[in-house]
Amino acid sequence: MKLRKSAILAVSALALAAAAFYAPPVAAQADQPAAAQAAAPKPVIGAWGFDIAGMNTSVKPGDDFSVYAGGNWEKNNPVPADRTRWGTFDMLRAKSEEDQKAVIQEAAARPQTKGSADQKVADMYNSYMDTDQIEKLGLKPIEGDLKAIAKAKTHEDIARLMAEPELGLPGPMGAFKNIDNKNPDRYGIQIVASGLGLPTRDFYLKTEDKFVEIRAKYQAHIEQMLTLAKIAGAKEKAAAILALDTKMAQLHWPQEKNRNRDLTYNPKTQAELKAMAPEYPWDISLRTSGLQNQDFFVVSQVDAVQGLAKLFRETPVETWQAYLQFRYLSGWSDILPKAFDDANFEFYGKFLNGQPQQRDRWKRAVAIVNASVGEAVGQIYVAKHFPADSKAKMNVLVENLKEAYRQRIRTLTWMTEPTKLVALKKVDTLRTKIGYPDKWIDYSALEVKAGDAVGNRKRAARFEWNRDLESLGKPTDRDEWFMTPQTVNAYYNPTFNEIVFPAAILQAPFFDPNADLAVNYGGIGGVIGHEIGHGFDDQGAKSDERGVLRTWWSEEDVARFKVLGDKLAKQYDGYSPLPGLNINGRLALGENIGDLGGLGISYVAYKNATKGQDVPVLDGFTGDQRFFLGWAQVWRSNMREEALRNQILQGPHSPPKYRINGVVPNIDAWYDSFGVKKGAALYIPKDDRVKIW
């Protein structure tokens, strides 16, 4: 068992996102002197912030809006060999990688004192980059750990290894610090079903040829990794590990059930936890991870955890040893000799995700620095790349979006008045974090050494774990960020009722003060609306204005909300991104409500912002058309088949194409804007369109 950072499950992130920014309408510049006009800054993309050349106008907008808005771009921008997806978001991410690399290299070039942030950033990066040293050391740096696994004799020994924070080993159960969903002022320890080597239970249970092939290759991969480490009996061990994984998968819940915040809230004292699943050696596990004095646990999947505890005890120690050997080698392969790194990439990168080429070492090193001392880089990154006035500009836009939400809530026909009052309060109390945290993580307790990639990873894991341990028992830290500023993403955190936009998502070509207003509202406006929308999606809406998970809706409202959600889920269930593999409408429901509400409400905000104005037609496109094109531009992308399959099964986000084509046909204004009539492929009869917020 191991303590993980609370970000991954606690928040709902916009896995692909992008933006542009609010600007005065083009017409407003007409009164300026000619010289000022000539010097006026231009948008990064095209004349008004949109890539007209990227359109494919041979396709009608009503037949495939995604292709209409970005078909030529898609044709001309294949996925690079070292990636599984390429789109607007990925391009921004590539830029952030370059920027981070420059920050790291400048830190490395400055004169360094031992223990300074510069020294830590530089040595974390350089030790990862030094593949000669890694090759030379061979398996020596991990010899002790492999021996400890080989020496395990009892289930208690196995549980201790799984709980050791520095090793980062998986087990049938995972544990991490989490905000209490029913009391956002305190932390608890979340216990979740865990331990699979393939992405989800589906990969073990599905019977289609593709999944049979995946399992066969997975088993062969396990055998290869064990063989590389000269571990005896690799073939038999690989078969035993796959069989064990499969048994765990049978106990795991389906992904859509894991999303349910009511079913996954099962508070337990330590005594109750032990009594609930007595087969698991909790004492040794909690002591090793430093949780022995904790008395507030929340179990996500009670029956699964009970089953996994039994399975843990029934499975021979030798099988768990093999399981840990493989998972250790796999998890640490990137800082082991090339043969391990290559083998791991061949299976997980190339075969499972469809990525033809390994990423450049420096890009992977940037990711490691980001994951270990990310805020040290972030501090310099924002000073260089985040304009001082961006926060103020974003705040204006967020306020406009909040006002539009208020308007829509007031006029909802399906929600009762008392529930509306709480919903409005929830909009009022929503907190916005923009750019970077007010206080930075202090890395002074973390030691980073030159030439010690393995040791550095262990110490970084220990440092993170200690930070989490120290915060337990104290009030929750509401200023904490779950993403670094250089991350191109955004999130909503239901327990703090907050939306968070890291600096890296708020820059050109997405965050563009010189672009057309309509494109900006379709872009960043839609993204802000999406994140606020998570506060009102099928799960986020279960928290009240203080972030407390409680029933604040009347029964009548819950029933009507469910009908609307079911209708939307059914629509998405009907989309087949791959032959024989449809979107799981229930798994993606929260994200799709976020998109639908977000875009619809950003449209209201756009109309408010242009009220009484004569909005010009630009290059033949009306303001309303440009609004929807702005949204489509944000999501245009190409994806490899394997990555697409994994995304559909893992969720929660619908594939990018459906974040365009699944959303716009539910919005009446889209039909009016493009003159879409019955008979068009995307046409949905008016009564069947879903409007929730």
Ligand SMILES: [Zn+2]
């Ligand atoms: Zn989202």
